[in-house]
Amino acid sequence: MADRTFVIVGAGLAGATAAETLRTEGFTGRVVLLGSEPERPYERPPLSKGLLLGTTERDDVHVHDASWYPEHDVELRTGCTVTAIDRTTRRVRLAGDEELGYDKLLLATGAVPRGLPVPGTELDGVLRLRTLADSARIAATVAEGTRLVVIGAGWIGLEVAAAARARGAAVTVVETAALPLQRVLGDRLAAVFAELHRRHGVVFHFGARTRELRGTGRVSQVVLDDGTVLDADVVLIAVGAAPETGLAERAGLRVGNGILVDRRLRTDDPDIFAAGDVASVAHPLLGARVRVEHWSNARDSGPAAARAMLGQxxxxxxxxxxFTDQYDLGMEYAGWIPPGTSTELVIRGDLDRHEFVAFWTIGDRVAAGMNVNVWDVNDAIQDLVRAGLAGATVDRAALADPAVPLPAG
Incomplete structure (x- = not known):
């Protein structure tokens, strides 16, 4: 293996953990980790949580110390953009026309924030959140008295709203749906998050679309479709993310809401793999293609792809x-519900006190579970989900009773 070169495109958590796994699994060849950002690999959850709250130091977000890469003979090249893949010659082309050969290639190119197709998004003070630099810009502009308008009430939008309230900003959230997180959680639990944020002073405009952003050089107003005008010093666009598939598409790899990979995280080219936010995986348990944009998937799929590249x-x-942390609410969620599937909601605990476990069941099988301010139960939830996928059923009345121990999966 010493004469082989493995190239990883994307120096985020998935790429960094893949490089680490190649070395811990005994790969002695050349490992090249290419990242378009100027930073060495870092974890993204603190961008909307600890960094904005001031509970996490900037240097603490990195996956490895700077010395780790030379010590483990990993060639980390930051500020390096890959422009093309030549699958015939097994080479990648970098900006500036440098080329680099590979024996195996991992694409961990992640996702990019979706844009908002309205006038005014180019104004100063209109922000998005994906990178460490983005988080620093938000932290520098959101302070006591800042009028922040968040467009989008998904996880990122709500986490930034919570952090901004902690910093003393006045926060307004604009959302097209009738409740925050409605598509993910359903009405009953989405209402819990709406109440949580209202209790902390956030103003919501539900069922609302943004018509335009106004300002002279810098944003000063958000105009909604119904004519409502919201004054703003800063606007965060948080309307989701799209997988960064351009490189794969230009190389002729199969894509569709991500780079299509099999259970081994291998693309239709046997020498190219994908991991992290960009990978649409043929999931062997769920029986469907699944693309996950969360920290744990990057942490777990990078090492899995590395092992597959080694032939395991x-x-x-x-x-x-x-998971999410908003104000005094901490939450973990595990599972997957097929789009359009009808479910029953089982609540175990106290919704009003924000101390409960929620289960989504399909028939009498657990498909997903969410623990809110109840800890050390997520492993049990995952066991129940796996058991449900295997056909095991539960007694929903017992599942709802906190006095009854959670059944083993």
């Missing part, structure tokens, strides 16, 4: 998992 028999079957 990998089957990436992790249950989708994510």
């Amino acid at each position: 028999d990998v089957s990436y079957d992790r249950i989708p998992y994510f």
Whole structure:
């Protein structure tokens, strides 16, 4: 293996953990990790949480110390953009026309924030959140008395709203749906998050679309479709993210809401793999293609792809998992519900006190679960989800009773 070169495009968490796994699994060849950002690999959850709250130091977000890369003979090249892949010659082309050969290639190119197709998004003070630099810009502009308008009430939008309120900003959230997180959580639990934010002073405009952003050089107003005008010093556009598939598309790889990979995280080219936010995985347990944009998927799929690149028999079957922290509410979610599937909601605990576990069941099988301010139960939730996928049923009345121990998966 010493004469082989493995190239990783994308120096985020998935790419960095893949490089680490190649070395821990004994790969002695050349490892090249290419990142378009000027930063060495870092984790993204602190961008909308600890960094904005001031509870996390900037240097603490990196996956490895700067010395780790030379010490483990990993060639980390930051500020380096890959422009093309030549699958015939197995070479990648970098900006500036430098070329680099590979034996195996991992694409961990992540996702990019979706734009908002309205006038005014080019104004100063209109921000997005994806990178460490983005987080620093938000932290520098959101302070006591700042009027922040967040467009989009998804996870990122709500986490930034919570952090901004902690910093003393006046926060307004504009959302096209009737509730925050409605598509993910359903009405009953979405209402919990709406109440949480209202209790902390956030103003919502639901069922509202943005018509335009106004300002002279810098944003000063957000105009909604119904004519409502919201004064703003800063606007955060948080309307989701799209997988960064351009490089794969230009190379002729199969894509569709991500780079299409099999259970081994291998594309239709046997020498090219994909991991992290960009990978649409043929999930062996869920029986569907799943693309997950959360920290745990990057952490877990990078190492899995590295092992597959080494020829190991990998089957990436992790249950989708994510977490959030907003004000005094901490939450973990595990599971997956097929789009359009009807579910029953089982609540175990106290919704009003924000101390509960929610289960989504399909028939009498657990498909997903969410623990809110109840800890050390997510492993049990994941066991129940796996058991449900295997056909095991539960007694929903017992599941709702906190006095009854959670059944083993």
